Structure formats: C-alpha cells, structure tokens
Amino acid sequence: MSNQETKYIFVTGGVLSSLGKGIAAASISTLLKNVGFKVSILKADPYINVDPGTMSPLEHGEVFVTDDGAETDLDLGHYERFLDENLTQANNFTTGRVYSAVIEKERRGDYLGKTIQVIPHIVDEIANRIKEAGKGKDILIVEIGGTVGDIEGLPFLEAIRSLKSEVGKRRAMNIHLTLVPFIKAAGELKTKPTQHSVQELRRIGITPDMLICRSEYPLPRELRNKLAFSCGVERNSVIECLDATTIYQVPLNFLKENILTPISEALDLGVLTPHMDDWDVLVKRVIAPRDELLIAFVGKYIDLKESYKSLTESLIHAGAHLNAKVKIRWVDSEVIEDKGCEDILSEVDGILVAGGFGERGVVGKMQAIRYAREHKIPYLGICLGMQLAMIEFARNVLHIEDANSAEFNPTCKNPIIYLIDSFMDASGQKQLRTFQSPLGGTMRLGGYACETKEGSLLRDVYAGEKTIRERHRHRYEANPAYREAFEKEGLIVSGESEGLIEAVELKGHPWFLGVQFHPEFTSRLTNPNKTILAFAKAALIQRQNG
Template identity: 50%
Template sequence: MARYIFITGGVVSSLGKGLASAALGALLQARGFSVRLRKLDPYLNVDPGTMSPFEHGEVFVTDDGAETDLDLGHYERFTGVAARMTDSISSGRVYSNVLEKERRGDYLGKTIQVVPHVTNEIKDFLHVGDDEVDFMLCEIGGTVGDIEGLPFFEAIRQFSHDRPRGECIFMHLTLLPYLAASGELKTKPTQHSVKELQSIGIAPDILVCRSEQPIPEKEREKIALFCNVRKEAVVAAYDLKSIYEAPLAYHREGLDQAVLDAFQISPAPKPDLTIWQDVQDRIYHTDGAVNIAIVGKYTQLEDAYKSIKEALIHGGMANRIKVNVEWVDAEIFDHADAADHLEGFHAILVPGGFGERGTEGKIKAAEFARTRKIPYLGICLGMQMAVIEAARNLAHIETAGSEEFDHEAGQKRFEPVVYHLKEWVQGNHAVKRKVGDDKGGTMRLGSYDATLKDGSRVAEIYGNTAIEERHRHRYEVDVKYREQLETCGLTFSGMSPDGKLPEIVEIDDHPWFIGVQFHPELKSKPFAPHPLFKDFVRAAKDVSRLV
C-alpha cells in the first residue's frame, strides 16, 4: 500500500505547490522509491479542456486522453512517470459523477450531501492505484480557506483518519513575506494559514515556507513553536533562477529527509542525484545562445505555452546552448510586415490554438520562415497554418483555409485544406464526432501511433519509422491535397497507420521546416529532451553560427 503525502497551500496562490510536489517526487525517486503524483482542483469545470488559456494556462494531455491542469506537466517533467486520467480530478468531475450515480439510483433514494457522498467520491479517487507505488503525492489546488476547496480538505482529513496511523502526512506551503521597511521576515501569515488548516481538522507535518530571504534560526524556531511542527520540518523554498534547480535546492533544505522522518523511515536510503546535477550543469554551462520566436495568440500569458517553453529549454540543455524565447503576438502581422518582427531570430515556432484570431499572422510567420530558410517548427495549428501557406503560395490554391474558420464565421469563405475531423480510429473502435457536439472532451485526444516515411528528416530525427505522440485537436489536414502539395515540395512524411490522417509535413529543400499535428512538447523532459525539440534547437544553433 502506498504512503500518502497531501500537499496544500495557504496565504496566496501561485506559491509553487506543483513545483514542490514534482521536486519532492523526483527526490523520492532518487532515493529508490516509486511515486505517482495527482492533482485535485476545486474549480467546477469538469476539466480545463474548454477553459481559455488566459484563465488557466495550458491544458496538459495524458496518453489516455485526459485534459488536465498544467501541474501534471511538471509532475511528468520531473519524475518521468506518465500521468493518467486517474491522476486529475476537479470539483466539476466529482459532482458530475455523484449526480450521475444519483440519477441511476445508486444511492437508493438517500438524500445526497457533501458529506458523505461528495467526500466519498473524492476518497474513491484517491484509492485508485494505491497498490502500485511506494508514495502517492496529492496536491490540492487553491488555498486553504477557499470555500470551493472545503470538500477536498474534508475528504483528505477523512482519508488520513481511515488509514492506519503513519500512512499519511500533510505538507503545507505558505508565504514568509519580507518587509523592507522593518527588515523582517513576517511569520504571522504562516501562523494564520496553519491555524486555518487546523480548524478543519488537519495538522501539517511539514511546512514549506516560500521566502525571498534566508530564514533566520529564530524565525524558524518561532514557526515550529506556533505551528506545532518540528523545527527540522520547517523547510525554506527560495526563488530560483531555473525550476530545474528545485530538486537539488529542496534536498539541501532537507525536504526529502523531513518527509522520510515524518513516515519514520529509518535508515533513509541515500539519494542518487546524478541526473539533477547533470541537468543543472547543462543549464548553467552553455556554449552560446539562440533566439527563438514563438508566434502565438496567447502570448500575454506565458503559462499558455508552458510545455513548449520548457521543451525548448530541454532542447537547449541537449545542445548545451542557452535558448532565449521571445513571444510574438500573431495579430501584429495584421498591420505589419513579418520581417519587421521576425528578422534576427534563429528559429520560429508556431504553436497550437483555437479559432481564427491571429491565424493570418501565423501563416505569414510560416511564409517568412520558408522563404528565408529559417528553421520552423509548427505544432498542431502551427502545422495547419504551414500547410495553408504552402497551398496558397506554392500550389496556388488562393482561397485555401480551414473549415474551422468558416464554422466560426457562419459562412463559406475558404477551400477547406483543413477540415473538421468527423471519424477516426481509437484503439479498436471508431470514434465519430459532429460539428455541433459538446466542446469538452470531444477532440482527438491522447496518444496515437504514426508511421514515418523512410529517409525523411523526421525519421532520421526519431531514429525510427514508428512513433507514438499525444494529440489534442478537432481539425485535420485533408489528405486529398497530398499529391498536389507534395508536387510543390511539401512532403507528408508522417501519417496515421491507416494512411488517412497526415501527422507530419516537411519541406525537402529547406534547412529545417517541420510541422506536426501532435504535441511533442508534452513528452519532453530535462533529462530526456524530445527528439524534435533537440534537433530544432540544434538547427537554430547552426543558424546562429552562420550569422
């Protein structure tokens, strides 16, 4: 049976619970333990799939097709453990499940209440897979005291009470603000946060205190005394230059040892931190830098493209090169020449997105990269825009566009080089969709196989002709244009196994021009960079050496 670590937060949001959870998971792995990480989110959306990136950042997708919180991306990047649908749940999903059971009569006509029905549903979720790993780390979204989070806090309180003593601990993240006027770190916010947690029946075993300043011994003792934790269990979390310093930084502060002590695991296995020492070395010992433009529509919020930015950093680590990312709003090109904003970059990346806004700018970015022989990586919509650009300017299909944009406008304006996917094969069965279907969870989601063309650039990059990548999209490039586009130099170098769905396109007489329908960034890790990002950054590095 797994030991459970519940990670909660207080005082303010965005303290870094997800990063702390991921780093702790990596440290426990370094000591030889197996881990799984989970996220419990209080919002009422069934999942983040239909939420705007401006609201919630990127949507992370698992192999089995779950649309989840971006923290699951942190979990995967730090531990290498592939997240599953059972590793993410929201209040919306919990209430939806409870109401479905009530409609079916599963509760035998009883009055449905938060306690016990909602809390039992949460506890059932927590139990899934608890015989598979040594440690289950469960992060509770939001902050203690939020009204929407109360059922989750009550559920984990009950859960720890139901388990044998010593199988559950609580780790609480708080803020230690520094007041420059008095030159002091203030512990009162942490004390009040712990008091709030204690008032609902949860006593933290470990406190992780976010601070800009070193925590003096006096303040550490004060926190321990008034929050009823051991002094050794007050762990400092300082600001870092790179998130990939977190495992080593938390180890220096004694977080993993504090966890093992709380579980009374003694003697504690010695950690092997070789991987993270190498990662840190690659971050700070580089040979030059490259400048890469990300031309997108959600550039005001970097978290909207969190995995892409991290994958570029991983590609830089693999090449021992610093990657400078600049966000370029695609709508700028509605009123400006692409050269005015893209000149001087060593590579261009166009990410995914939904809707027509900004797409003409993405098409111009693809054209600029193609004609100027600058390395280009198009992801999902970024691939579709590259295909539309080639259809317009190489194949002379002047009205080439996407059916998505016609649906949005309510009128037919384009020849649909990209069309709404109505049927595809998932596993052993066919999936069918209509344009008017609900938006949530109705896309082509999760991991799918692709077959690469022998001798293609992507086959060389992957070192294989059979790959598996994660998808999240409703629209596909229409294969009926394949011959026409390939005649013009745009090769369909990756296809679904049945040959019906284009997965990858590339331009033969270009230094590096690749578009992919899937999301390779979701599988990249600092200690295992994704092959496409690794080679993309290498190509940018080659360009930088020529300038």
C-alpha cells in the same frame, strides 16, 4: 509495497495562490523516485468545472493533455516533466467530476435511497479516488488545489483528514506550503500569515507535519524556531523555499534543506539517498549554458505565456541537452501583419508557430511561415502551425488563391484543412478516439501512433523509428485530397496516423517540419522530446553558421 501499504503525502497551500505547490510536490516526487520508490502524484482541484478543457487560457493557462486523452490542470505537465512518467485522467480530478460521479450513482440507485450529503458521500468519493490513484505505488503525493480557507476546498480537506486517520501513523503526512512575506517598510520577514494559515488547518482537524516556506529572503534560525514552535512542527520540518533561477533547481534546493529526513521520519522510510547527479548536470546547463540561440515564438497569446507552458518548458529541456540557452522572442502575429517580417525575424535562428484556435492572427503567422520557407530558416509548426504551413504553401506555391481552413471559412472551395467530423463521415474512420465536447465540438485527444516515412526528416528526428507516439488536441485535419499536388512541388507528407496526415516537411529546406501532434506534451528535463530537440539543434547550427 502492496496497495494496503501505499503511503500518502498531502500537500496544501495557504495565504495565497501561485506559491508553487505543484512545483514543490513535483520536486518531492522527483527526490523520492530517485531514491528508488514507485511514486505517483495526483492533483485534486476544488473548482466546479469537470475539467479545464473549456476554460479560457485567460482563466487557467494551458490545458495539459495526457496520453489517455484527459484534459487536465497544467500542474500535471509539471508532474510528468519532473517524474518522466506518463500520468492519466486518474491523476487529476475536480469538484465537478466528483459531484457528477456521485449524482450518477444516486440516479442509478447505488445509494439505496439514502439522503446524499457532502459527508459522507462526496468526501468518500474524493478519498476513494485518491486511494485508487495510489494503487501499486509505494508513495502517492496528493496536491490539493487552492488555498486553505476556500469554501470549495473543504470537502477535499476533510477527505485527506479522514484518509490520514484511516491509514494510521507512518502511512500519511501533511505538508503545508505557505508564504513568509518580507515587509519592506519594517525590514522584516513576517510569520503571522503562516501561523493564521496553520490555525485554519487545525480548525478543520489537520495538523501539518512539515512547513515549506516560500520567501524572497533566507529564513534566520530564530524565525525558523518561531515557526516550528508556533505551528507545532519539528525544527527540521521547517523547509526554506527561496525563488530559484529555474524550477528544476527546486529539488536540489530541497535536498540541501535536508527535506527527506523529516519525510522519512514521518513515513518510516529509512535512510534516503537520492541519485541526482544527472539532474544536477542538466540544471547547471540551464543556469549557465555554454551557447545560446534565438527562437521567434509567433503566436496570439504572447501576453499569456502560461498558455504555452509545456512548449516553453520543452525548449528549456532541449537547451539543457545542447548546453545552450534557448532565448525566446515573443512575436505577436498581428504585429507581423502590420509591420512585416524583416525587422522582426531577420536575426532569429529558428521560427516556431504553435497551436491555437480561431482566425485572429493567422495571416501574420502565415507571413512568418513564408519568411522561414523562403529564407531557409529552421521552422517548426505545431498543430495549427502545421495546418497554416500547408495553407501558405497552397496559396503561394500551388497558387490556390482561396486555399483556407474550414475553421476560418466553412464554405471555402479549397479546404486544405477541414473538420474532423467531416473527414470521419467521408472515410469511415470511426475507430478514431474522439471526445464530444458539450459545446458541440469533437476533438482528437491523447496519444496516437504515427507512421514515419522512410528517408524523411521526421524519421531521422526520431532516430530511425518507424512508429512513434505523440499526443493531440485539435478538431481539424489536413485534407488528403491535396496530397499529390503538395508532394509534386516539394511539401512531403512524412507522417501518417490511421490515414490522417500527421507531419509535413519541405524538400530542399535545411529544416522545415510541421506536425499535427503536440510534441511538447511528452518532453521532460531528463528526456526531451525528439522533435523539439532536433528543432533547437537545427537552430543552433543556424546560429553557428552565421
């Protein structure tokens, strides 16, 4: 199809948030892609932040990073994991980004002195971004963040209303995801929340073509008929969406609900037969795996598991390909500081220290790293996890007592890790793609090439590839001044990017790898990240060998 023929599926949500619009949108995308269409997906977020980069994990969960360096909503991670495709900053925008662009145009005089208003200028900016994201695609799925009735979401809803009107019939459809709650005292499923949500949509000019109904219990035929009649949709367009054992089961559940038939009817797509056999095999392994292994996940946000969403999902992907359940033992690093490692880590098959910011909990993380190093337990350190592995080695093997990171002590005499700005100034690495935060921090974001060392674990992990590409989100870098001392004692630099240390590994250890990049950002169910997969495989071998 040409850009003029791109078809749109708009996904909105009602009643309350966290019902799973992102998973529903990603599931529909997966089905359509496996039919053979060129599919993409976009998340439009009504919040006023320009992007989630400066938002606390308490507020927003994980910040997902695209290959082109955009800090985006965590739903983009779901999109990539389901579609097995790299998305870009064009696939996520916010109210803040929209208003910034419009104001910038106004200041340049692009509007020729006109009064700038929500309609048409803000709405047109939203619609144009949607159309731009759909270029070259057969189908673009657009998820509107928040719920119907949110005041900040009104321009987005107006944009999709006007866009559907602009492209005409058979080119766009509206899917509304809503809750059908079960009232325990009455023993009944209730349709009124859905009816009211649809009424709110209609009030602003949008009539849904399909309802996806989240429910804890199956929807009886009579209830489906009632929803179809009261909300003005066809009977086959009321789609049941029950809680699933794994999110990757949702596309298969939708397929059983025959969701593609009403989508095809609305968009004139013909007979749709997705090829989901490989997906089905992997999902069965996620639900009922042959083996299991136990990973200690050492962090300081263990009560905020959404902060590590991509990483926990990547372990599920690896487990599916190994036909093993990767069980996670969430370990608060500050508890290790108080109680030591033995009782907490002695039974685990692998130890993982993930990325993070700030000094709190780093002592406990380094204790866990030392335990993995000395007890020959498979270890994977990601971002800060690599940096702390280097500091731990410097203190306890090289006996540099004041070894530290400039993040924790800017004036330390032996900065094993130091600020990327300093490194760039000292070595002239001005070609690095960095992003200046309004809060004053320069970060290395997005995908970078990494050269792997011949004969290294890293190269073996990537099946002999000399050059790999992974994504970053960090400010501090490993100091190359200590490289010779590290390698003399067995901590080998096995990955480099434009002169920067990207990976270290421990000679003589069964499996010990620290990487500066975030391998979890490129992991997908059908294509797990090689670092995560190799770590899980090493942990499974550890389990099998007792």
